[in-house]
Amino acid sequence: MISKNESHKHLRRTYFLAVVITILLGLASRKFSHFLFSFLAENAGDALWAMMVYFGLRFIFLKKSMLTAFFFSFLFSFSIEFSQLYQEDWINEVRGTLLGALILGKGFLTVDLIRYTTGIVIAFSLDNLTFIKKQKNI
Numbered sequence: 001m002i003s004k005n006e007s008h009k010h011l012r013r014t015y016f017l018a019v020v021i022t023i024l025l026g027l028a029s030r031k032f033s034h035f036l037f038s039f040l041a042e043n044a045g046d047a048l049w050a051m052m053v054y055f056g057l058r059f060i061f062l063k064k065s066m067l068t069a070f071f072f073s074f075l076f077s078f079s080i081e082f083s084q085l086y087q088e089d090w091i092n093e094v095r096g097t098l099l100g101a102l103i104l105g106k107g108f109l110t111v112d113l114i115r116y117t118t119g120i121v122i123a124f125s126l127d128n129l130t131f132i133k134k135q136k137n138i
Helices: 004-031 038-060 066-083 089-095 098-104 110-137
Strands: none
Touching (some): 038 110
């Protein structure tokens, strides 16, 4: 029988791996966008970014519920998007760096909210499906 502590360690590794894979897929979706259907090339990066946020929150707040991560993923992602309405020199300099652009974005787009919603729902669904599958195997 696996102890609760071992189970948490396994889950934490799983979420960390999900974050890394999602980041790699997101970077690949930008670098190799010319190989993707135009719809995927235009939308996958933001959806994957939001999925990474969800998995990252699950990694950090492992003992909280999936719904908590779901809610805070929306809060974080939408806050970042709405923060792009704030255009001052100092924050635009941060956004001008590669890391700043990847985290903060560059300009507000309403469609990004739809992309984030899609990514969070997909991540939450995958998480929920794996959880249900694990429960059936116990």
